[in-house]
Amino acid sequence: MAQSSSVGPVGAAVGYRPSATLPFRAEFRRQASRRRTQLALGFMVLLPLIILIAFQFDSGGDDDNGRGEFASLVDLATSGGLNFTLFSIFVSSSFLLVVVVALFCGDTVASEASWGSLRYLLAVPVPRARLLTVKLVVALVYSALALVLLAGTALLAGTLRYGWSPLRSQVAAELAPGEGLVRLLAVLGYLAVILLVVAGLAFLLSVTTDAALGAVGGAVLLWILSSILDQITALGGLRAFLPTHYSSAWLGLLSTPVQTDDVVRGAISAIAYATLFWGLAFWRFTRKDVTS
Amino acid sequence: MRSPLPVARIRRALAGRPRRLVAAVVVVVLVAAALVWAARPDRTGFRTESALVTVRSGPAGDQPVDLDTTLYLPDDASARHRVPAVLLAHGFGGTKESVRSDAEDLAARGYAVLTWTARGFGRSGGEIHLDSPDYEVRDAERLLDRLAARPDIRLDAAGDPRVGVVGGSYGGGLALLLAAQDRRVDAIVPMITWNDLSRAFLPESTGKGPTEGVFKKGWAGIFFGGGGNAGSGPAGLSGTAAAQPEGAPASAGAPSPQPGAGPGTGPGRAPAGAADPSCGRFAADVCAAYLRIATTGRADGPAVDLLRRSSPAGVLDRITAPTLLVQGEADTLFPLTEADANARGIAAAGTPVRVAWFTGGHDGGAGPTSDSDRVKFLTAQWLDHYVKGDGAAPGDSFTFSRIAGFDALDRGLVATGFRTADYPGVTGQVRREVTLAGPAQAVANPPNGNPAAISSVPFAGALGSLLDGVAGDIPGQHARFESEPLADPVDVVGAPTVRIRAASATGEAVLFVKLYDVDPQGGATLPDGLVAPVRLTGLPRTVEEARPVPVTLPAIVRRVEAGHRLRVVVATSDQAYATPAEPAVHTVALGDGPLVLPTVDATPIPTTATVWRWVLAGLLAAIAVGLVVVVLVARRRHRRQDSSIHPAYAGVPLAxxxxxxxxxxxxxAVSDVDFEVRPGQVVGLLGPNGAGKTTTLRVLMGLTQPTAGEIYVFGHRLVPGSPVLSRIGALVEGPGFLPHLSGLENLRAYWRATGRPWADAHFDEALEIAGLGDSVHRRTKNYSHGMRQRLAIAQAMLGLPELLVLDEPTDGLDPPQIAEMRRVLQRYATDGRAVLVSSHLLAEVEQTCTHAVVVNKGRIVASGPVEEIVGESPSVLFDVSDPDAARGVLDRLAGVRVLPDGDGGLVVDTNGTARSEVVAELVRAGIGVDRVVPRRRLEDAFLALVGENSRGSGDR
Structure with a gap:
């Protein structure tokens, strides 16, 4: 057996630096190797293609896509790549993306706890705040990746199939493709901000439970609860405090001129909630006894 | 139960669970807050007095009429604290109830608000004279008298109350006429009302008078129906009005321009003697005039005179009360030009006038929230300054708004407000010219105006006219003239003008000129459904001979985007208007001039959105600052952390x-544990299940905070996350691997997480210890318990840490592997390294360890070198044929003591006496000795514990 290494500063082993533990790359690879990551990201690529194929079955003559100003998104979906992307985002924003973000952010700590590998990371020792930071950043990167994959695939497939046409919606006049792309990116950006609430909630649950399913499911359930409460107009002004209240404000980004009022308020709401949840998560995790 | 036990238990529970207590308190507070919020009493702050009062009016002031009134009086109004008053008039077809919410808002602002149901409506008596100066206006004067007589209303002079008059539509007309007739009025806010009633109902856009006007039959019919027998209005109309999203009176808040609740909504009480079914509650002269106009589609002189009597147009120079004119853009009944005429007339007399346009109106209701908020603000500002005497002079800046699109959340319209210093009128500040093109076209006038184009539907709301885009021009009945796509956008604010030529065999034609905004896809939008009716006379037979006629199009506020075209349509029919019954064919062509679009240089009104933007920026900044502070504090705390080395333990791997x-x-779980692991030692932490071994190791690994006591690793104080933990390799509470990775990948992933150099890991040695062979490439979820255990030990040894901590390392291993593990551990504890092994198996500790620490129930019961503990103890186990006899023999031996232990055998403390001597003594006494087994100290200690109680100590 070889002679062990000599001693580094503050009594640490040679080569050990707290800030070098659990590098982002390492955590990124840890998560990338997981089947659920691959499946979730793969589905993000697959979904636009499935929608595309489904539109091929359009028999025509049936335009009963419901009423309201926004049913037009469905009708316009096949008018061009940008509109197809918009439609793909529209159908996935209310639930699918929520689940995916909750999966990435809710599973990350809880699953390590359930495997028992969390205590070995803490014994490395990876400082707890660093562990959380790295895990959170990587989870957010994967969430963003999912969003980008979904939009990117939809844009690519939609453009190949339906062409590079202006962005149309009945909310506003037609937008030139360049302008439309900018709007689309703004919509994606706003969605990403809104989903921070889910990310925050799922992450907070993730550090409080050892059951990954509990964290993911809990975050999705609370999101749904908030959406239901938001439908109850009797709550009046209280609804503005629900994290989901501004979740569809991105539609305002499609109008001309762009309506940013609700977008700004939604961003404030989402960032405030996310900060609160993440703050609680860090506060809790850096103090708790890890017994799993 | 009076015993103190439950109390003590509760106290303990409360003390032991502060977190739950806090959570419970938070939940209770939240629920209580929600309940209080839900059950909070409605805002009052004022009281109401309803009364049916009789006033005398009419030309001679001697005709009594009952008026249904409600006075909203602020609670603090009294003789010593007199409050200013507001006379709040309702719209046509409404009652005092239509303006209740507005009245409540004003009352909350400290005004005494008098609302009443105008004569001819609801529970009030009398007939409808259309805001006649002799009737409705005089009624209102009498109401002012009543206000002046109250002890709690502020007075300017005896009999002259401090009062503002606010009203929309019919009520707005009353406000203007009252202010012209009665100098006691201190300020007025007429909304969406008329200047000249005859022009409003008989408009003509080339500048001809009402006798040449085109009858606005749609609106006229609705109003005549609304003033008829209560409840007998056109079916569904009251419903339409009530269902208007923006127009519902109750939803609109402070002085909101309301067209009225629509006909028939008031608590109907047909006045006694409402004999004529064709007139309903209309006064006979009004009714007769309407019947004449509606029959012929033309107004005669007396009818126009009657309507002009009810119009402010002729009396504007008598208005001295500062006037805030609020007019709706979505208003086909009283368009913006009516307010424009009022504004110019009043301003000419030197009276302060302010004009505001909003996106609602008789068609658009109260408009989007931002608009109704602006109107409320302007109204309150106006009244506060000119009636209450609060606040600075509001100034005379002109504000207007433009529909900006749909609200994504509320599914309503969104309006952007604009402001400019001076009121530019409907002709704009700057005029932009757009050239139209199109050949002369023949258009047919349909017999009896049917089928007719639909440009607007009264009360349908702005949403419909905006969304539907194409307003249904009938082929063959309209001519189109279009511009090229605009190079850049143009913001039209005001009334565009265009010149057309027309020819007809009949010599005259009624035409409707409209301006469409046509998007690049061909979708045409008629802004707010507004059309300009013209009646052309003396027309030549061919269009070549025709002289161009200037047509003033309706005033609009609209942004025409770049790339859009402008289209002027000249149609022969419109459902909202009465057209000649005779069929005819006219020819229409463009005149000699361009289309002139008025524009206004205005700046957007900052909204709360700006504030929110700052809030967002502030929030982000606060988060950034907060993060920096947290990081700095953490760094500082980290630096302050004791990094000194305790001299006594400097060379000790673990103390x-x-x-x-x-x-x-x-x-x-652990009450007082105290031991050391020195270099070269393999220390066994021995104890039964639940003795506190695992808890000790958890603290040692920084997973759990100790309640008291310290741990030193090479003299460094160990706290969770201490860097010195990097010199400890651990297996605690079983292996923990990523199930989807192979054994080797797991080890690599672990080492990657340490961030230490790859070469320091010594993978080969670790893998050799794991001894997994090719299985190291299989996924760990398929591993057996033993394989995982070996991989976990290998992981603990990665980097060859100076202290190896293994919790039950042989768990799951087979005997040869256990033997091998022993050798590995003994070999490992060389070169200054040390190993701490926890186990509940005596034999394992005995065979593997150099030192042992025996714990039970969280305390150390024995510790020391294994040889020392294991070494021969003075006690010996004797298996004898006759224990009782043997006991007697042994008791006689000096110093020898029989211990009260041992089943079947005798445990004897020989206390220095040689075993051989004791055996000899027993044999001598004739007792057969089967076995003599020397006892060891460790076993003694351990068995004493286990024998005592190994159950119920719980998992430690």
């Missing part, structure tokens, strides 16, 4: 001092 761990529920 545990008075360790105590008490869990949140009060359970003491």
């Amino acid at each position: 545990v001092r008075n360790l105590r761990k008490e869990y949140a529920d009060g359970f003491v």
Whole structure:
């Protein structure tokens, strides 16, 4: 057996630096190797293609896509790549993306706890705040990746199939493709901000439970609860405090001129909630006894 | 039960679970807050007095009429604190109830608000004279008298109350006429009302008078129906009005321009003697005039005179009360030009006038929230300054708004407000010219105006006219003239003008000129459904001979985007208007001039959105600052952390001092543990299940905070996350691997997480110890328990840490592997390294370890070198044929003592006496000795514990 290494500063082993533990790359690879990551990201690529194929079955003559100003998104979906992307985002924003973000952010700590590998990371020792930071950043990167994959695939497939046409919606006049792309990116950006609430909630649950399913499911359930409460107009002004209240404000980004009022308020709401949840998560995790 | 036990238990529970207590308190507070919010009493702050009062009016002031009134009086109004008053008039077809919410808002602002149901409506008596100066206006004068007589209303002079008059539509007309007739009025806010009633109902856009006007039959019919027998209005109309999203009176808040609740909504009480079914509650002269106009589609002189009597147009120079004119853009009944005429007339007399346009109106209701908020603000500002005497002079800046699109959340319209210093009128500040093109076209006038184009539907709301885009021009009945796509956008604010030529065999034609905004896809939008009716006379037979006629199009506020075209349509029919019944064919062509679009240079009104933007920026900044502060504090705390080396333990791999761990529920897992692991030692932490071994190791690994005591690793104080932990390799509470990775990948992933150099890991040696062979490339989820255990030990040894801590390392291993593990551990504890092994198996500790620490129930019961503990103890186990006899023999031996232990055999403390001597003595006494087994100290200690009680100590 070889002679062990000599001693580094503050009594640490040679080569050990707290800030070098659990590098982002390492955590990124840890998560990338997981089947659920691959499946979730793969589905993000697959979904636009499935929608595309489904539109091929359009028999025509049936335009009963419901009423309201926004049913037009469905009708316009096949008018061009940008509109197809918009439609793909529209159908996935209310639930699918929520689940995916909750999966990435809710599973990350809880699953390590359930495997028992969390205590070995803490014994490395990876400082707890660093562990959380790295895990959170990587989870957010994967969430963003999912969003980008979904939009990117939809844009690519939609453009190949339906062409590079202006962005149309009945909310506003037609937008030139360049302008439309900018709007689309703004919509994606706003969605990403809104989903921070889910990310925050799922992450907070993730550090409080050892059951990954509990964290993911809990975050999705609370999101749904908030959406239901938001439908109850009797709550009046209280609804503005629900994290989901501004979740569809991105539609305002499609109008001309762009309506940013609700977008700004939604961003404030989402960032405030996310900060609160993440703050609680860090506060809790850096103090708790890890017994799993 | 009076025993103190439950109390003590509760106290303990409360003390032991502060977190739950806090959570419970938070929940209770939240629920209570929600209940209080839900059950909070409605805002009052004022009281109401309803009364049916009789006033005398009419030309001679001697005709009594009953008026249904409600006075909203602020609670603090009294003779010593007199309050200013507001006379709040309702719209046509409404009652005092239509303006209740507005009245409540004003009352909350400190005004005494008098609302009443105008004569001819609801419970009030009398007939409808259309805001006649002799009737409705005089009624209102009498109401002013009543206000002046009250002890709690502020007076300017005896009999002259401090009063503002506010009203929309019919009520707005009353406000203007009252202010012209009665100098006691201090300020007025007429909304969406008329200047000249005859022009409003008989408009003509080339500048001809009402006798040449085109009858606005749609609106006229609705109003005539609304003033008829209560409840007998056109079916569904009252419903339409009530269902208007923006127009519902109750939803609109402070002085909101309301067209009225629509006909028939008031608590109907047909006045006694409403004999004529064709007139309903209309006064006979009004009714007769309407019947004449509606029959012919033309107004005669007396009818126009009657309507002009009810119009402010002729009396504007008598208005001295400062006037805030609020007019709706979505208003086909009283368009913006009516307010424009009022504004110019009043301003000419030197009276302060302010004009505001909003996106609602008789068609658009109260408009989007931002608009109704602006109107409320302007109204309150106006009244506060000119009636209450609060606040600075509002100034005379002109504000207007433009529909900006749909609200994504509320599914309503969104309006952007604009402001400019001076009121530019409807002709704009700057005029932009757009050239139209199109050949002369023949258009047919349909007989009896049917089928007719639909440009607007009264009360349908702005949404419909905006969304539907194409307003249904009938082929063959309209001519189109279009511009090229605009190079850049143009913001039209005001009334565009265009010149057309027309020819007809009949010599005259009624035409409707409209301006469409046509998007690049061909979708045409008629802004707010507004059309300009013209009646052309003396027309030549061919269009070549025709003279161009200037047509003033309706005033609009609209942004025409770049790339859009402008289209002027000249149609022969419109459902909202009465057209000649005779069929005819006219020819229409463009005149000699361009289309002139008025524009206004205005700046957007900052909204709360700007504030929110700052809030967002502030929030982000606060988060950034907060993060920096947290990081700095953490760094500082980290730097302050004791990094000194305790000199006494500098060379000691592990020193545990008075360790105590008490869990949140009060359970003491470790009460006082104190031991050392020195270089070269393999120390066994021995104890039964639940003795506190695992808790000790958890603290040692920084997973759990100790309640008291310290741990030193090479002299460094160990706390969770201490860097010195990097010199410890651990297996605690079983292996923990990523199930989807192979054994080797797991080890690599672990080492990657340490961030230490790859070469320091010594993978080969670790893998050799794991001894997994090719299985190291299989996924760990398929591993057996033993394989995982070996991989976990290998992981603990990665980097060859100076202290190896293994919790039950042989768990799951087979005997040869256990033997191998022993050798590995003994070999490992060389070169200054040390190993700490926890086990509940005596034999394992005995065979593997150099030193042992025996713990039970969280305390150390024995510790020292294994040889020392294991070494021969003075006690011996004797298996004898006759224990009782043997006991007697042994008791006689000096110093020898029989211990009260041993089943079947005798445990004897020989206390220095040689075993051979004791055996000889027994044999001598004739007792057969089967076995003599020397006892060892460790076993003694351990069995004493286990024998005592190995159950019920719980998991530690």
